[in-house]
Amino acid sequence: MSKQYINIAIAGLSLSHSEELKNQLRNMIPQDYIIKWITATDPNIDCLFIHETFYETEGIQRIINKKCFPWLKITKHHQQQQLTNNVLNFPVSNHDELTQWLNHHVLNQEQAPEAETVNHIEAHEIDEEYLSEVLNPENHAKLHLFDAYGSIGIAKPDLNTIWIILERKKTGTDSSFSYDLANTDDFMKIYRKEKYILQDWLWNFYWNSPELLKMIAPDDGHFKILSWPKPSDIQNKKLIFQLSAVFIQGAKISKIADHFNISQQLIIRFIATNLAMNNAVKINIWDKHFTPPTPEVQDKKDDQSLIKSFFGKIRKKFGF
Structure with a gap:
């Protein structure tokens, strides 16, 4: 049997808990499969483990509702049942329940052909709503901004703050621009001592991204x-x-x-x-707006300005 890839995203967990869950999943998934750890916004996602704190965020809900893939919401309430109604109690003590869930919901799914995967990437949707979410003051999460060229920075919309990867300080992006909930690994890539006003930096970032702007x-x-x-x-x-x-x-x-x-x-x-x-x-055409003067009006204004200037000079010269 040829090896198959499984794209798994883990979002919202601390670095130690994320590594613990990764190790457990490696032991539960047969060696016939190669696990690729990706972000929640990756278009090739096969499975998502998301912390309950971030589950209700608009970005995650958009991803879950738009794409068809299995997911588990992670909680630490230590309920009696390990896994129920798409909720996984962490840490995982009963490996059998999670293994059964993986076998049923993930491993039995047919892998999409490679050509379809490429088309899916090209169809990555970017609109005004998606981009403006990075600036949503109601969003209290830390967002990892990235694209096909790598990490860009970490934004905190409610604080109007962003930390930038030094190499991406003055660059733009393209249609591969995405964002996800930031984890500890993402923070290790940035220079925390240098932060920027998110609204100002992001305006210039989009201005320098002509390919991205074509989409809106x-x-x-x-x-x-x-x-x-x-x-x-x-x-x-x-x-x-x-x-x-x-x-x-x-x-x-x-x-x-x-x-x-x-x-x-x-x-x-x-x-x-x-x-x-x-x-x-x-705005509508009948709303108040700037209307350039017609040539006739502009010529009249120019003549009035010349006359006013002429009499002004005379008054100054003769002391009127």
Whole structure:
């Protein structure tokens, strides 16, 4: 029999408890299978063990409801039954119950063909709701941010704080961007002494992620941003502030592009970044918004400015 892979995620446990559970699972699963320890957001997940504290979080519930795989919620209430109603009492003392559960729910499942696995990865869904969860102030968990290139950092949304992997300090990401509940191993990868304001750092992180932004890029329309960003892009800082001054009032993408002679794709990038940050909303055409003056109105304003300047100089010269 050729060896098969089983992708198992353990989330929310301390490092010691996680290692203890891993050792027990290694002993329960036949050697015909190779265990791969993955994160809860991995699209190839076969089984999840999640601590009860994090089970009700929106991110975990989205994963469980969206994907069909077996899972167990881990508790430490030391009830009489070891395993019941998808709840596993930890530490595991009765290995027979867990072994039976694994045999029935995990080992008997057919492995998906490799081609389907690749398609599943490509279909990894990213939308505004998924991205904005990283900023949800009601989320008290520590989130491990990562992508296909490795760890990015650990965010604490309720404290508006993030710790960054030094190598990812000024980089962006792509469609493989994901997040999961952070564990002790994840914290060992970051430099804890240097932390950033999550809202400010994440705005620049998304701004530097054009492939990611394509997945939420809006069509032409009227948009309004809710607050001013703090860009670190020196080259485009002036432009970002110019767009902020306009879209804080509300404006239409194509009209601003034409009036200020700015690339429409660059404005879409600006709006998409703010949508990812939950810092932009689409407004109706009849809502109050910035409207560039027509050429006739602009010429009239220019003439009035010249006349005012002329009389101002005369008053200054003759002391009127």
